[in-house]
Structures are given as structure tokens and as C-alpha cells.
């Protein structure tokens with residue numbers, strides 16, 4: 616079994632160095648997880664990697680349908696040949712759900728960053744998409760139950776015998792368990808800081824962001840507001856939210872990076 620990352624040239628505040636597309640080869644053939652953005656040079660490189668690795672071309676899996684992961688699907692199929700596309704939602708050939716298996720992959724639902732988000736386990740390797748990044752943290756999209764669902768997904772991943780994480784953005788993670796612990800601790804630290812900001816009387820979005828997300832650069836503040844909304848939802852669901860807290864307006868799309 617082989618996993619080869621191909622980095623797309625779409626760096627940015629949300630995508631870090633760019634999107635990592637992965638070519639996965641096992642005894643039965645070759646797959647791509649997240650073709651990435653529709654950038655011709657990237658799709659050429661991905662098609663070349665598929666050809667170099669060789670083996671029957673089995674198709675595409677998507678961790679989620681944000682443009683920086685999914686936009687390249689048609690361009691990749693043009694280059695590599697028609698093959699089924701697998702994802703949790705959208706106009707795809709095969710809809711995947713938690714617990715499914717496909718070729719060498721086991722599917723783990725990892726809602727949080729996007730409601731349709733999936734991670735793929737291959738042996739002791741995790742292809743995490745945007746549920747866990749190689750550095751920094753992800754933003755959580757505030758659909759109902761998103762943050763509690765995300766924390767539960769991190770916990771489920773933590774219980775698997777994983778060795779490494781191949782993330783959607785950022786470098787390979789050599790110690791999967793340590794990274795998953797770090798991610799869970801990060802979210803719980805934010806929650807504790809938010810609870811104390813609320814206890815100190817802060818009620819506006821600006822005051823809460825200034826207090827709890829003070830280190831976040833201006834360009835990421837709207838994403839921090841989205842994550843704040845998910846944290847407030849969780850406290851509300853748990854009946855721990857005081858009255859009179861201003862709630863961030865959430866944009867229509869769950870894909871602010873495109």
C-alpha cells in the first residue's frame with residue numbers, strides 16, 4: 616500500500632501551503648482522495664502521479680465538497696479517465712456513509728468543518744481532509760450539533776490504532792494520537808475561555824472574539840466568528856448559554872474558503 620501526496624498551488628490563509636491531494640495504491644488499483652482545486656498544472660501533476668504509480672484506475676473519494684478539495688474532479692477524470700466519484704453528498708456516483716468500506720478505505724464520518732465531512736482510514740494511516748490539519752486548527756461550521764459531533768468524531772478517531780495522519784492541508788503528521796489529543800484539547804481550551812468570557816459579562820461577538828480568539832489575524836476573524844457560533848450553539852444545546860448573547864450571522868454556504 617502506498618500513499619503519495621500531491622500539493623496543489625493554492626496557498627492561502629485557509630489552505631495553508633495549499634490543498635494536499637492523495638494518490639493511494641493498493642493491490643487492487645489506484646485511487647485519488649480529494650483531487651483539489653481545478654488548477655490545470657495540479658491536475659496534470661496528479662494524473663502523472665497516477666500513471667507513474669500504475670495499476671487499474673479505481674476512482675475518486677472526497678473528504679468533503681468544498682471547492683479546494685472537489686473542484687478538480689471533472690478535470691482529473693478528463694485526464695485519468697472516467698471512474699466513479701464517492702462522497703457523502705452531492706451529485707456523485709456512490710454516496711458514502713460512516714462505517715462503509717471501499718477498496719482499502721474505511722469511512723469515518725467526521726462532521727464539524729463541514730456537515731458532510733468524511734475521513735478515510737487505510738491500515739494505520741488516516742486521510743483526514745479538513746477534520747485535522749497538519750498545523751493550526753480547523754474552523755467548525757455551525758450546523759446543529761456540529762461542535763459536539765466534531766468532538767465525538769475526534770474521540771472516535773483517537774480510539775483507532777492510527778499511526779500517521781495525511782491531512783488536507785499542512786505537513787504529514789507523524790504521531791496521529793498526539794495530534795488528535797492536541798485537537799481535542801484545543802477545542803476544550805477555547806470552550807473554557809469562552810465560558811469565562813461569558814462569566815465576565817461579555818455578550819457581543821466583538822468582545823468574545825477579542826477575548827477568546829485574540830491571537831487570530833484579521834483575515835481569519837470571519838472564520839473565527841463562524842467557529843464562535845458553533846461554540847455558542849453547543850453551550851446553548853447544553854443549556855449553559857447565558858441570556859442576551861449576540862450570535863454571529865452564518866453565511867449561506869459552508870465553504871468560506873472559496
Ligand SMILES: [Zn+2]
Pocket residue numbers: 630634681683684745783784
Ligand atoms: Zn480545505
